[in-house]
Structures are given as C-alpha cells and as structure tokens.
Amino acid sequence: MANERQTRRGFLELAGAAAAGAFGARVAGGPGIVSAAAAADMANPDLVVFNAKVYTVDAALPRAEAFAVKNSRFVAVGSNADVRNLIGKDTKTFDAKGMTIVPGFTDCHNHAGGDTLLYEVLVGNPFEVEFVTINSIVDKLRAKARQTPPGTWVEGFFFDDTKLKDKRELTVHDLDEVSVEHPVVVRHRGGHTSYYNSKALQMAGVTKNTPNSAGGTYDKDEKGELSGRVTDTARNVFNNIGTRPTYSPAESEKRGRDGVAHISKQFVRYGLTTVHHEGGSLPAMQDVRARGELLHRISYEA
Secondary structure, rough: OOEOOOOOHHHHOOOOOOOHOOOOOEEEEEOOEEEOHHHHHHHHOOOEEEOEEOOOOOOOOEEEEEEEEEEEEEEEEEOOOHHHHOOOOOOOOEEOOOOOOOOOEEEEEEOOOOOOHHHOEEEEOOOOOOOEEEHHHHHHHHHHHHHHOOEEEEEEEOHHHHHHHOOOOHHHHHOOOOOOOEEEEEEEEOEEEEEEOOHHHOOOOOOOOOOOOEEEEEEEEEOOOEEEEEEHHHHHHHOOOOOOOOOOOOHHHHHHHHHHHHHHHHHHHOOEEEEEEOOHEEEEHHHHHHHOOOEEEEEEOO
C-alpha cells in the first residue's frame, strides 16, 4: 500500500482523471456504503480517499467520509471504516484531513488548446489572480522582439485589463516601446479585443480616419488619435500582414499533442474533470488519450 499525504492541489492532480467518473448508485454493499460495482471489482482499488467531507450530490447518500476508485471509476463511497477495508497492496491512499471534496466541475465552453500556454508569451496569468504592470508586459515582449526578425509579429497573450496595477488601458505608445521594427499585438484573454503598436497599424493601413468595420472598432483616445485598441471584426485587417512563424506538419502535430496534454493537467489541477472543447485538433486529443496523458473527459464540437 502506498500511503501518500498531499496538499489539496496534489490530491486534485492525483485524482483528476478518476474524478471524471460519477459517484455510484445505491446497490448492495456493506453498512454505510454505496457501491457501483460487485464485491470482486471493489477489491484492491487504485485509490482510496478517507477522512474527507464528501458531498456526493446523490440523494441516496448525500454525505460520506471516504471513497474508492478503480479503473477511473468510483467503486465505493461511504464511511472511513468500510472503504478502508477495501485497501489492497497496490492501492494509493490519501488522508484528506477533513478537506471538502465535491464532484468534478464541468466547463461547458472552452477553446483552450494548450499550445499557447506552452509556447507563447503570456503577459497575464491565465490561472491565478495576479496583478501585473505595463512595464512587465513591455519587458516580456521586448525580450521576444530581440529574438525575432524585423517584420515578424511579436505577440502577447492572456492580457487582462482588470488585473493591471497601473489602473489604465494598455496603449499604442506602450507597445511602441516594445519595438518600432516589429508589428506587435497583445491579445486580451476575453478573445474579443487586441492592442497593436504603430508598426502594426501602419502595415495594415489603419489611420484615425479609417471607418469602423461592421462588428468591430478602431478605438481612439481623447485627442482623436488611434489608441491601439481594436475590437472584434476590425482585427481582420491584420490577418495578412507581417511574417508569422511557420511549422512543418510534424511540428504542428507535436505542438498540438503537447498542448492538449499540458492543458489537461491544468484542468484537473483546478478541479475541471469534463470540458466541452470548441474546436481544436481531435486527432491530437485522441493521441494524447492513447498515450495515457488525457486526464479529463472531453465533449468535442468542431
């Protein structure tokens, strides 16, 4: 028996894949135990968690102290004594020390592929509440620009205007400090807003007199000059300017697979056990699942 005492986050990472299952329905079992398996299938489970405050969201047994998992499915939920009796020589155990445990969360709409988190410049924290400065954003992008040929895009991701210590908008002038030889863009985490430097605006032919697009805007400051903030469909004019990195099919496939594996770890780290993926590479998801690195359940929509 492997007896492991871990933190809450350690537990989430250990049990994330298992938590994608459902708590069992009432069937015959020991006193105070709800089981979804025959007795033989309950023996030597992969994981037993005990000393917990388990909220099952099951009227048959709304509260429990322990549960057992085997082959990524809950096989028993009940009292400490009953569930600990199932522990075998290969069972990992986790003493929750009174922690509250609930069924895994479901994300009903998500576009995260994971490759951006692995390979791109993150100017905001996509996981934790962290306040950053505009100077820190400029410094990260300037470091990227030093490694990038002129004319090639320098991009920053996961910007959050509500998490700025400066308490003001990012502007074209801030991004001009990154480079005047590269088109620079910072993408807001919300997905509908981007910020550009003067080089990018000039290459796209956008001036203060450019009319807004249908469904998008070129925002201006109090003097009527371009602020650098561009929204929604107005960003389409930037799609075909500048140079962007290119990857071979093999490189793209590897980035896709590694991205899915990475985001899967992050999902279960925060208790997300089922995610509705909107798009992304289905073959990459299938490959990651085949190699045993997919830790969450996927509902896929192209």
